[in-house]
Amino acid sequence: MGYWCLTWLSFFPLYRTMNNFLMTGPKAYLTYASSVRVGAQSAIQECKRQFALEKWNCPENTLSLSPHNGMRSATRETSFVHAISAAGVMYTLTKNCTAGDFDSCGCDDSKIGQPGGVGWIWGGCSDNVAFGEKISKQFVDALEDGHDSRAAVNLHNNKAGRLAIKATMRKACKCHGVSGSCTIQTCWMQMADFREVGNYLKLKYKHAKELEMDKKAARAGNSADNRDAVTHTFLIVATTELIYLESSPNYCVKNQTLGLHGTEGRECFKEDKNMSEWEKNSCRRLCNECGLKVVKKRTEVFTSCNCKFHWCCTVHCEDCAHVTVKHVCGRKDGGDGKRRDRGPK
Numbered sequence: 307m308g309y310w311c312l313t314w315l316s317f318f319p320l321y322r323t324m325n326n327f328l329m330t331g332p333k334a335y336l337t338y339a340s341s342v343r344v345g346a347q348s349a350i351q352e353c354k355r356q357f358a359l360e361k362w363n364c365p366e367n368t369l370s371l372s373p374h375n376g377m378r379s380a381t382r383e384t385s386f387v388h389a390i391s392a393a394g395v396m397y398t399l400t401k402n403c404t405a406g407d408f409d410s411c412g413c414d415d416s417k418i419g420q421p422g423g424v425g426w427i428w429g430g431c432s433d434n435v436a437f438g439e440k441i442s443k444q445f446v447d448a449l450e451d452g453h454d455s456r457a458a459v460n461l462h463n464n465k466a467g468r469l470a471i472k473a474t475m476r477k478a479c480k481c482h483g484v485s486g487s488c489t490i491q492t493c494w495m496q497m498a499d500f501r502e503v504g505n506y507l508k509l510k511y512k513h514a515k516e517l518e519m520d521k522k523a524a525r526a527g528n529s530a531d532n533r534d535a536v537t538h539t540f541l542i543v544a545t546t547e548l549i550y551l552e553s554s555p556n557y558c559v560k561n562q563t564l565g566l567h568g569t570e571g572r573e574c575f576k577e578d579k580n581m582s583e584w585e586k587n588s589c590r591r592l593c594n595e596c597g598l599k600v601v602k603k604r605t606e607v608f609t610s611c612n613c614k615f616h617w618c619c620t621v622h623c624e625d626c627a628h629v630t631v632k633h634v635c636g637r638k639d640g641g642d643g644k645r646r647d648r649g650p651k
């Protein structure tokens with residue numbers, strides 16, 4: 307378990323803070339550490355799901371390699387990673403709070419008993435997102451100890467992630483009255499499924515805005531000017547929007563320096579049955595757009611079959627082979643898609 311956590315979470319920026327807190331932080335943080343860990347894991351999972359059929363598919367190692375280069379670049383993709391991490395941590399903390407896992411917090415009952423609208427009043431257990439927000443900030447935002455433009459951008463995206471939780475919250479109600487006549491309802495606010503938060507942030511990712519600022523000044527390291535430039539730019543970008551500074555590297559090609567695998571060998575889906583447009587286009591997106599071709603890969607899978615019951619009491623089965631066909635991206639000169647070293651011509 308320890309190793310598992312390390313290999314997964316060390317790729318995520320959160321792990322660093324968590325570690326710091328665990329070793330040096332106030333005791334109160336220990337209470338939340340496991341919740342933060344669960345939140346970070348659900349963020350990774352959601353990131354992988356949202357980007358499963360994209361050129362960049364949320365590989366952990368792109369986030370870990372050289373914390374002062376890879377991770378520190380502020381691309382459209384890292385903007386999503388920051389937002390989903392902050393959101394995941396806030397989400398789990400809030401869920402834990404609602405479930406009564408922490409002594410220090412409970413439902414948000416600030417509106418209980420107040421009229422909400424026609425035929426309903428506030429009641430029930432509203433998710434205490436203010437609590438989740440506060441603790442998530444303390445864990446996740448603490449990573450940004452720099453004062454450069456990237457830190458400012460990351461903090462902005464963390465915040466956008468937390469706002470996504472609030473933006474996707476919805477009202478849930480319960481009927482009261484004689485035999486369920488529903489003459490009056492009590493309602494509370496609850497968080498959407500985390501999947502929905504992921505969908506919401508994926509949309510924000512698509513519309514993420516590149517900050518137009520003086521990049522020469524940024525590179526020159528004049529951090530004071532830099533911060534002013536960023537602050538100024540922030541005034542015109544809504545806090546709900548994701549922002550980035552640098553254009554993305556080419557995710558088609560393997561780049562060891564950046565920890566990128568490229569799309570060669572990735573599976574895609576040929577049009578069939580009930581696929582979403584997104585799935586239908588996956589081969590074009592992953593293979594063709596990257597100068598690769600789509601190759602069929604046959605694999606034999608053996609499963610038990612023709613099982614017979616013998617008195618008494620054994621079951622004999624045969625192994626039957628099923629051929630499954632997958633589509634993967636392969637090099638145009640690679641023939642059958644198996645990786646080959648290019649030999650002499």
Ligand SMILES: *[C@@H]1O[C@H](CO)[C@@H](O)[C@H](O)[C@H]1NC(C)=O
Pocket residue numbers: 337340341344398401402407
């Ligand atoms: C918080 O909830 C998660 C499940 O969502 C659970 O695994 C974890 O143990 C909870 N944390 C605490 C401190 O109870």
Ligand SMILES: *[C@@H]1O[C@H](CO)[C@@H](O)[C@H](O)[C@H]1NC(C)=O
Pocket residue numbers: 555559560561562563564
């Ligand atoms: C890998 O990425 C670095 C940094 O963006 C770039 O300078 C280099 O050319 C890339 N290498 C390849 C093989 O594309």
Ligand SMILES: *[C@@H]1O[C@H](CO)[C@@H](O)[C@H](O)[C@H]1NC(C)=O
Pocket residue numbers: 579580
């Ligand atoms: C395709 O999707 C529709 C609606 O989502 C569903 O009603 C239908 O049964 C599906 N067809 C197949 C072949 O899966």
